Amino acid sequence: MxxxxxxxxxxxxxxxxxxxxxxxxxxxxxxxxxxxxxxxxxxxxxxxxxxxxxxxxxxxxxxxxxxxxxxxxxxxxxxxxxxxxxxxxxxxxxxxxxxxxxxxxxxxxxxxxxxxxxxxxxxxxxxxxxxxxxxxxxxxxxxxxxxxPLVTGLVVTMIGLALVKVGIQYAAGGVPAIGTPEYGSLLNWSAALVVIFVTLGLKFFSKGMLSVSAVLIGLIVGYFYALMVGMLxxxxxxxxxxxxxxxxxxxxxxxxxxxxxxxxxxxxxxxxxxxxxxxxxxxxxxxxxxxxxxxxxxxxxxxxxxxxxxxxxxxxxxxxxxxxxxxxxxxxxxxxxxxxxxxxxxxxxxxxxxxxxxxxxxxxxPIEVLGGGVIVMFGMVVAAGISMLSDVDWNRRNMVIFAISLSIGLGLQLEPGAVQHLPDTLRILMTSGLLPAAFIAIILNLVLPEDLADEATEEVSGGMSGAAKGSLPHK
Structure with a gap:
């Protein structure tokens, strides 16, 4: 308004x-x-x-x-x-x-x-x-x-997926605490959940400045909660x-x-x-x-x-x-x-x-308080990527491009040891997951002809064929 x-x-x-x-x-x-x-x-x-x-x-x-x-x-x-x-x-x-x-x-x-x-x-x-x-x-x-949108939506989604792990680690106690008894404790998670609930409440049940500043106010409330329970x-x-x-x-x-x-x-x-x-x-x-x-x-x-x-x-x-x-x-x-x-x-x-x-x-x-805000922010990055992907015509061609790019990119993020024998420079770029996924998607999108959209085999698409633009595939 x-x-x-x-x-x-x-x-x-x-x-x-x-x-x-x-x-x-x-x-x-x-x-x-x-x-x-x-x-x-x-x-x-x-x-x-x-x-x-x-x-x-x-x-x-x-x-x-x-x-x-x-x-x-x-x-x-x-x-x-x-x-x-x-x-x-x-x-x-x-x-x-x-x-x-x-x-x-x-x-x-x-x-x-x-x-x-x-x-x-x-x-x-x-x-x-x-x-x-x-x-x-x-x-x-x-x-x-x-x-x-097929490429940019994939990349934005991959960015969010690469970061959500950070949000969970922060909410559980931070990377230095991994393996310690306090990591993932109810106290740590309670601070993150306070931030998440306050943020969601303000975002959807208030207007104006309160809604715009929902994450910031959520962190402030979480900060005072951490003071009250002795985390800070x-x-x-x-x-x-x-x-x-x-x-x-x-x-x-x-x-x-x-x-x-x-x-x-x-x-x-x-x-x-x-x-x-x-x-x-x-x-x-x-x-x-x-x-x-x-x-x-x-x-x-x-x-x-x-x-x-x-x-x-x-x-x-x-x-x-x-x-x-x-x-x-x-x-x-x-x-x-x-x-x-x-x-x-x-x-x-x-x-x-x-x-x-x-x-x-x-x-x-506290890192746990920040984790609550990060979970919201990085989740929104994933949602933004999915929103961009809604503009894609999900025919068989585009599904294959997306599937291969996502599988390799996300797989390298989850299992960096798979490329441990590569030179250091190439290994760093590959284990980011993001760059190989983007590169594969761009190349395949430029190389694969559009007429493949209606000619992909059932073996490749798993029996699913493209539907209308922005819709889910159907049999």
């Missing part, structure tokens, strides 16, 4: 309209609340995969805070590139950028158990992959044919707050610079998927907020900003950025198309990123 008190209907559909500051700032912060948890979660997941110590007395504690800080800071910087624009960079639309979930299955094998030493190659990959992503802006429209102490919060600086600037190449072929190739390949996701979000914003199709200039500008924002983040220790789909829905809900509203949100993110104490407070969230 639109708020006509902010402006006329025509003004609300104009990206260049500037509401009064008293309206623009709260609307901008609303955008931040909608994406805040999703934006900082990848930093915590990658730190956990690398083996960082999570306690406030851990020697890795400052590094973890820095990663959280950079996630906020460069999400704000990348968002500014989209809203304010710099030459051809940016769409001049209310696009909110944030740390991408899509790259997590690629990053986890790169850093697994290697600690801070793995970050030089990781951020080298982010930098080069970001530059490659920006180059895609020159011809993004011409490669969309290779990524139909005020002493730990005070220690984390005291060890966090009040202000800190980002440091270029803080972890050094290293070129890893596996990292560079992985980030470059995933850039295609991220670019297509951004094209979809730009189209969603212009349709939902202004009732029109996105222009070629807006799509290319958004892709430039996507890539350049990721490259800049990589220089300073930030992760790849992409447009956030939840904020597309927020624009459609509020009806406010003003890019300057999102600029206010970007400035708020940058300020948070310059204050490590914000990261210090985030880090005190």
């Amino acid at each position: 639109t708020d006509q008190s902010i402006g006329t209907a025509e003004q609300l559909r104009d990206p260049n309209y500037t509401p009064a500051l008293g309206k623009a700032i709260p609307l901008g912060i609303q955008h931040v609340l909608a994406m805040f948890v999703s934006n900082v979660t990848p930093a915590i997941i990658i730190a956990g995969a690398a083996g960082f110590g999570f306690g406030s007395n851990s020697p890795d504690f400052p590094e973890l805070l820095y990663l959280i800080q950079m996630s906020m800071l460069f999400a704000g910087v990348a968002t500014l590139l989209q809203t304010v624009t710099v030459g051809p960079v940016g769409a001049a639309l209310p696009i909110v950028q944030g740390t991408s979930f899509a790259f997590i299955p690629i990053m986890i094998p790169l850093v697994a158990g290697r600690g801070v030493d793995a970050l030089a190659a990781l951020f080298g990959g982010v930098l080069i992959g970001g530059l490659f992503h920006a180059v895609l802006g020159f011809f993004i429209g011409r490669i969309r044919f290779a990524l139909p 102490s005020f002493e730990a919060i005070g220690s984390s707050w005291a060890r966090s600086a009040a202000f800190a600037l980002p440091q270029p190449f803080k972890y050094g610079f290293e070129i890893s072929f596996a990292a560079v190739l992985g980030f470059c390949l995933m850039a295609f998927i991220s670019a297509i996701e951004t094209v979809g979000d730009v189209s969603g914003i212009t349709k939902g907020g202004a009732g029109r199709e996105a222009t070629d200039k807006e799509i290319s500008g958004a892709t430039y900003a996507d890539g350049l924002g990721s490259a800049i983040a990589g220089i300073f220790g930030g992760f790849p950025n992409t447009s956030f789909s939840q904020n597309v829905g927020l624009i459609a809900m509020t009806g406010v198309m003003s890019r300057h509203v999102v600029t206010c949100g970007a400035i708020f993110l940058i300020l948070c990123g310059l204050v490590p104490k914000v990261g210090g407070l985030i880090r005190t969230i």
